Amino acid sequence: MQKPRILAAHNSSVLLVDMQTGLLPAIHDHDALITRVERLLAAAGRLGVPVLATEHCADKIGPTEPRLATLVQDVLHKVHFDATREAHVLAGLPVGRHNVLVLGTEAHVCVLQTALGLAASGFIPWLVTDCMGSRHEHDRVTAVQRWLAGGGNVLSSEMAMFEWLGSANHPEFRDVLALIKGD
Numbered sequence: 001m002q003k004p005r006i007l008a009a010h011n012s013s014v015l016l017v018d019m020q021t022g023l024l025p026a027i028h029d030h031d032a033l034i035t036r037v038e039r040l041l042a043a044a045g046r047l048g049v050p051v052l053a054t055e056h057c058a059d060k061i062g063p064t065e066p067r068l069a070t071l072v073q074d075v076l077h078k079v080h081f082d083a084t085r086e087a088h089v090l091a092g093l094p095v096g097r098h099n100v101l102v103l104g105t106e107a108h109v110c111v112l113q114t115a116l117g118l119a120a121s122g123f124i125p126w127l128v129t130d131c132m133g134s135r136h137e138h139d140r141v142t143a144v145q146r147w148l149a150g151g152g153n154v155l156s157s158e159m160a161m162f163e164w165l166g167s168a169n170h171p172e173f174r175d176v177l178a179l180i181k182g183d
Helices: 030-046 087-092 107-120 137-149 157-165 173-181
Strands: 012-017 051-056 074-078 099-105 124-133 153-155
Touching: 012 030, 012 107, 030 051, 030 099, 030 124, 030 157, 030 173, 051 107, 074 087, 099 107, 107 124, 107 137, 124 137, 124 157, 137 153, 153 157, 157 173
Parallel strands: 012 051, 012 099, 051 074, 099 124, 124 153
Antiparallel strands: none
């Protein structure tokens, strides 16, 4: 997998995987997870980074969490655990944005499989480790370990936001900093 030195807002997108109302109550520390994801998606919106979401079997698991759905530009429905196995998902990703930040649930199933699929399709996926969850924390940790063992890229939501900003002179710096601080 290619490892760019630093992210830029102009070549990044975010793929929010299966943060759905029927699944989230079972996810370890789901309230804190939703808050962290909400901050990252809000920063992405302020910085012009497209945000897409997947919904797995939405008729059974429900829609994207409402707090997050308002920050998403498009929802892509799927039945495969690896979202890239759905032709419309790859076609729906923004052109020219090879860095794809992958986050959501469950880390060890749909998030990991989708990241692996993105890598195989020529994208550079980044697992946002503090914005991923599983029912059991050991499954989230194991997913990150497996990803790293295969040479994958990881970062935290705060790292992504600061890399997208690039400088304290960025016109959105104060607003994004407020998101980071939780103001």
